[in-house]
Every structure is written in C-alpha cells, then in structure tokens.
Amino acid sequence: MKYNRILLKLSGEALAGSQGSGVCNEVLNQICDEVKNLHKMGVEVAIVIGGGNIHRGVAGATKGMDRTTSDHMGMLATVINSLAIQDCLERKEVKTRVMTAIEMAEIAEPYIRRRAVRHLEKKRVIIFAAGTGNPYFTTDTAAALRANEIDADVIMKATKVDGIYDKDPVVHKDAVKFEELKYIDVLNKGIKVMDSAAISLCMDNEIEIIVFNMFEKGNIQKVVIGDHVGTVVKK
Numbered sequence: 001m002k003y004n005r006i007l008l009k010l011s012g013e014a015l016a017g018s019q020g021s022g023v024c025n026e027v028l029n030q031i032c033d034e035v036k037n038l039h040k041m042g043v044e045v046a047i048v049i050g051g052g053n054i055h056r057g058v059a060g061a062t063k064g065m066d067r068t069t070s071d072h073m074g075m076l077a078t079v080i081n082s083l084a085i086q087d088c089l090e091r092k093e094v095k096t097r098v099m100t101a102i103e104m105a106e107i108a109e110p111y112i113r114r115r116a117v118r119h120l121e122k123k124r125v126i127i128f129a130a131g132t133g134n135p136y137f138t139t140d141t142a143a144a145l146r147a148n149e150i151d152a153d154v155i156m157k158a159t160k161v162d163g164i165y166d167k168d169p170v171v172h173k174d175a176v177k178f179e180e181l182k183y184i185d186v187l188n189k190g191i192k193v194m195d196s197a198a199i200s201l202c203m204d205n206e207i208e209i210i211v212f213n214m215f216e217k218g219n220i221q222k223v224v225i226g227d228h229v230g231t232v233v234k235k
C-alpha cells in the first residue's frame with residue numbers, strides 16, 4: 001500500500017445526493033461501504049465532513065446573519081453529518097469515534113491529538129467534527145490542519161467529478177483535466193479545489209492532496225495502493 005494513514009475529506013453537499021439538502025440514506029451507505037473497504041485493507045482512516053448540505057456560514061451572512069453565529073451553525077451542521085456517518089459505519093461493524101473541535105462531551109469526545117492518534121493505531125475510524133472550532137474557516141482547512149496533526153500520508157478529497165479541471169466540466173464540454181498540479185499553481189491560478197488557507201497549510205508541510213471521484217466504485221482503494229486516480233496536488 002502506498003498510503004497507510006489517510007485523511008478523507010467529504011463535502012456536506014455530497015451527502016445530500018440528488019435531494020439537494022439533508023442526508024441521503026443511499027449516498028450515506030455508499031460512502032460508508034467504501035470506508036469499510038478501506039478499513040478492511042488495514043488503512044488508518046480519519047474523516048472530515050463538511051456541513052454544506054445543512055448550513056454554510058457565508059450563506060447565512062449574506063441573508064444578514066451575524067457571520068460568527070452563522071459559522072457556529074455551520075460547525076454544528078458538521079456534527080450532525082459526523083454522527084450520521086458514525087451511525088452508518090457502526091451498523092456496518094466498523095468501530096468509530098467522533099471527536100469534536102467544540103466540546104460537547106455528551107455527544108462525542110473532545111478532540112485531543114494524542115487520543116486521536118491512539119484511536120487510529122487501534123484501527124478505529126475517526127470522524128473529526130465541528131471543523132477547526134473557529135468561525136471564518138472551512139472544513140477544508142480543518143482537513144488540512146488535522147491531516148498535519150495526525151501525520152496523515154495524504155488528504156483524499158472526494159468530489160463528484162474525477163479530478164480538477166481548467167473549467168467546470170459539468171458546464172463546459174471542452175474542459176481539460178489536470179493529472180498533476182503544484183500547490184503554488186492552485187494558489188496562483190485561483191483554482192477552486194480547496195480554499196487558499198487549506199492549500200497553504202498542505203504546501204508548507206508537503207501533504208499531498210488527491211482529488212478524486214468517490215462515487216466510482218473501487219476508486220478509493222486504487223488511490224491507496226498507488227494507482228493514479230483523479231488529480232494529485234503536490235510540490
């Protein structure tokens with residue numbers, strides 16, 4: 001295996017499936033089946049899930065909400081999604097722990113780095129919830145931060161398309177896919193794959209990002225054994 005410890009970044013929107021918002025049971029099951037397969041291969045898996053299917057801070061702010069309050073709502077949305085993933089994985093007999101960046105000990109463990117690493121060593125899947133715990137950040141930044149903290153080999157960013165394109169492939173038929181990109185090019189060209197804070201964190205610590213389509217069966221396993229899938233962002 002090329003990667004032994006991975007951080008899987010899932011967007012909240014993906015969880016909504018075709019229903020547009022909330023949690024789609026079919027998609028949830030599909031994602032958890034893939035995670036279970038990864039876990040069976042012996043890979044140590046940490047997950048960061050977004051909250052866009054329920055609430056996005058910026059969206060609330062544009063409607064006049066206080067940005068910090070709106071971001072708090074967004075972080076709580078990621079907790080809801082994390083619990084949905086935990087529940088589904090546990091029903092598939094995968095041991096998990098949800099760790100939150102904002103304390104809510106009745107619901108999940110608070111994030112403590114050494115504890116997180118211990119869970120991984122014991123082959124428990126960790127789901128990092130509540131982003132970084134701070135407003136004005138995104139779950140992409142949370143993914144980059146946690147990946148660095150737990151010393152993950154790679155960030156696997158699951159999307160609906162099979163990598164990064166020069167323009168939106170859903171809208172433009174002539175969009176060209178990048179097989180590989182440098183961090184600095186993502187930043188300079190303003191390629192919208194992760195926000196700049198997340199890319200910078202990965203660049204400073206040389207954590208590779210693989211952007212791939214998780215909904216194509218077996219893709220996630222291919223990445224882990226080192227087959228080229230999607231787009232790789234590296235030095």
Ligand code: UDP
Nearest residue numbers: 012050051052057071074131132137138139
């Ligand atoms: N959020 C935040 N701080 C963080 C992570 C997330 O305030 O460290 C809030 C922010 O409002 C964001 C929302 O949580 O819009 C949901 O996360 P995100 O937009 O990253 O979800 P995704 O786009 O992956 O579904």
